Amino acid sequence: MPPPPRPSTRTLDPGQDHPHDRHPAPDRPAAGGPAPHPTHEVTNQAPPRVDLDEYGTNLPLAEAVRTFGAGWHEPELHEIGTLVGSGRFQLDTELAHASPPALRTHDRYGNRIDEIDFHPAYHEIIGAAVAHGTHTAGWADPKPGAAVARAASFMLFTQIEPGHGCPMSMSHAVVPVLQHDPDVGRDWLPGLFSRSYDPRLVAPGSKSGLTFGMGMTEKQGGSDVRANTTRAVPLTSDPEGRAHLLTGHKWFFSAPQSDAFLVLAQAEAGLTCFLVPRVLADGTRNTVRIQRLKNKLGNKSNASSEVEFDGTWAVRVGEPGRGVPTIIEMVNHTRLDCVLGTTAGMRQSVSEAIWHARHRSAFGARLADQPAMTAVLADLALETEAATWTSLRLAHAYESGSGESEEMFRRLATAVSKYWICKRGPHHAYEALECLGGNGYTEDWPLARRYREQPVMAVWEGSGNVIALDVLRGIGRTPQSLDVFWAELETTAGASSVLDAHVGRVRRELAEDLRDPLAAQTRARASVEGMALALQASLMLRHAPAASAEAFVAARLGEGRGNQYGILPRGTDAAAIVERHVGADG
Template sequence: MNTTHEVFNQPEPLVDVNLFDGNRPMQDALKFNAPALVTTHLSALGQQVGSAEMQQHARLANVFTPQLKSHSRFGHRIDQVEFHPSYHALMTAATASGLHGTPFSDAEQASGTAHVNRAAAFMLFTELEPSILCPISMTYAVTPALKDNPAIYADWAPQLTSRAYDPALKLWKDKPGVTMGMGMTEKQGGSDVRANTTQAVPDGSDAWGSRFKVTGHKWFFSAPMCDAFLILAQTPSGLSCLFLPRVLPDGTLNQLFIQRLKDKLGNKANASSEVEFVGATAWLVGEEGRGVPQILAMGTMTRLDCALGTSALMRHALSLALNHTTQRKAFGKALIEQPLMQNVLADLALESEAATALALRLARSFDRAAVDEHERVMQRLLTPVAKFWICKRGSYFAQEAMECLGGNGYVEEGGEGVMARIYREMPVNSIWEGAGNIMALDLLRALRKADAAAALAHELAPAKGMHPALDQLAASLPTRVELMATEIEARRLAQDVALAVQAALLAQTAPPAVFAAFCDSRLDRHWGHSFGSLGAGTDFAAIIARAQPR
């Protein structure tokens, strides 16, 4: 045997671990936001998504990426995307877990915790594979919007809220379950959807209401194999929201043509495309000319998923870093025993727990906004704040976690190759559904609503007197909110609101060591410009022990 090839001091991969049972920050956040929620099913999901079998599916879905088949071998236009079987295995598991339209079923709505429950499950699944959740997230956002066309909703709701997955391209009523996508942005406008040029010409009406013929394009049309889409197009009364199915009620394919699939930095298992409509048939959803408000309502829900998804990716990256440093030895002892590594890991753990706390707090507002005025205001305030701050921290977090693994984190293969996939995935949630400037400006719009300052003060009140730095920040925010900071200051205000709310939440859900270290570093400025600059008085051991995934 060639002894130079003996393998030692290489960590075992983080597989066959229950991602829920080992996630104490998530468990405590759930107890705070939904104390009556029974979490047995979340534990079962945590075991499933942490298994070696499911992790293999995630790897294969990213290695064997979607392929566009525009024509059949006989020359007929078919416009279909082929996926590896592992993609379908992941989609089957995600829909079975109720991550798409299921929270809008009558039974789930009656529970009062449908969105928090779904949020926790969505986060657990994101740790397994985030990119296939794009069509899942869009289905979640689109389902309630369809109520503005009661006839379509009546026909499609049973399949949208079911827990079945059927990838076949066929009539919706012949399928046990369906998914939906969205098509908003065009090449000349991007986030400025009012610049859209796609035209929709009236074409009579039928059982689904006002019908249109649509001609135009969409520059980012994610998950083109969904069963139907909500799109924006210019009708005679202005920019309107339309329902466009892949298969028409008579069983024929709609005039939707996939031009190409996007070659993206990350999000590889998901097919994002450019499409053209050439006289495609669509039906009006909501009031004609009111497409932008319709889209903003859906955007609120997908922005929640951006915050949830990035929080989960942070947790996964942290778990991989902890798994590696616990096993890997250098300079005579395990990496996790090295003082400076402890500082880095504890700092990452603080960031991860604060992100989890804020994301699940936002999910709670979705459950209660319709019946509680404070929750309605907090939903409006925290959606852009959480989306901005958590997603903005994601890429920086992933880079630092990758560095904990050294070169092993930079390679694409093997168990630790997941870290490279996380790093490439991080930017998408920050960009999708509105980049940082869009979110900061959306916060300013939210602050112009009545009682925003009072609602924020009420949210922070439970932590009053628990840390002087938090008290100082909390006291300053109402004045800044009432004065409504100018656009040039909007990002700083979003950051400070996020940090204050995160600190107040940690005061109520986390151990004293976590809360104190978070406030000392993020609020009291005893913190540098990189992770790993916590003060020497930090209880590193307690923070790291709480974050361990096993």
């Protein structure tokens, strides 16, 4: 008898479907051949959720895009939605996460090179995102609706592959900092505005496109960046006093493969912001020694690192000693992207949960038609829709020339929303994962990866206490921002007695707490949670279908509210809410 054939060891080509997405025809016996294998037949499993237009199926996102002035961008959003919904893009996502970046500190001769190798799929993903302007399109062409258009594009890409969002977000967020310092910005902004992705490690002037990273935190300080010990010594050869040499260590250095980074260091005048190029203008590699890549819970496709500066060339950005005020504009924009990214993750989670429940049956009926499951799906959808309206309302406040009132609103509302929405992300992902049962707990479905991904948005750019206390500090510095926030809520005064009562209570308690600094800090989380829910409920009442808005208000603020998803007020048409989030092709 001949030996059995050896299993194939051929590597899967990135252009092929993933093996677990194939659906071969059932075994059929040839005439006179062996009997079929009925135990191998696959039944009652959902087909792959691929080849959909992720924008066309996301009705709340499309409505918000049009509401906030970016309807002109819809043709490209449909193009992006079709791209990220394709089987090819989803396979690239799996490959990028299954083969995370690897650090090579030295070449074979012992020369220090500090290079990071990525799977080709990662470059495909980030290249597509750059080509569609998810990094800087809102700045490159700042017409009305540009900030909302860029936000929606960013959300569609990060819905499927979140890891590349880090360098995209920081490349976006660094632009206003460089615009405020044109002496530095003129060398970097043209490359940032390019829609060409160029991953080569060469002089920035030789590249067709540029990306940025950031490094603020250090091991001894964390969020307390004023405790940074990295030192900046001015180069005497620079008559303008811009060029410095940095010495120190950064504990979290994001996207170290980028072309340049904004960092903070202690200079003669105090903590100052600097731009550190990865490669100098003459092609010499700057001294950015990557010590190691972080072994993270999630976000596996993206490189995060620790680095050492040792006589590292840098150029000052902004005024000496004003490092935190200089870089804070970048932080505000990346905090917005934390909200956008979390919301995109919620959309992926609820889409996968609904898809599974509509294609799987148990106890004689589809899961989606069984009341307990319908309630859970509807509640997950309500959470996603509230986050979507909040995300694009915030993006709208970042439009060019939006005015002082909108600037004050976004300053406070971004931190408020970042705290609450990013906190909701992990639990939302878990509940959606549970809708898939055992399948959801395996790495063959995307929700296990999403569950590990969502916490990073809550931690990045300030974890819960930092953000809540930032809200209090923001109110203290600019009390008018709180007045603008309440004015936003006044637009729906009288529309819901439940919301009116909630807003009144939050305003009274916050005013009382602000008179006692200890009480204000102790209750910071409660205050910010109350403000965030009030904003979300107001936006839902303004823009969502009445039944969805009323269900959200009652489920989050009413007397019968629960602690878990799936606890909805009596009479809620849960099936209609779910159907709204299926989309025409879902």
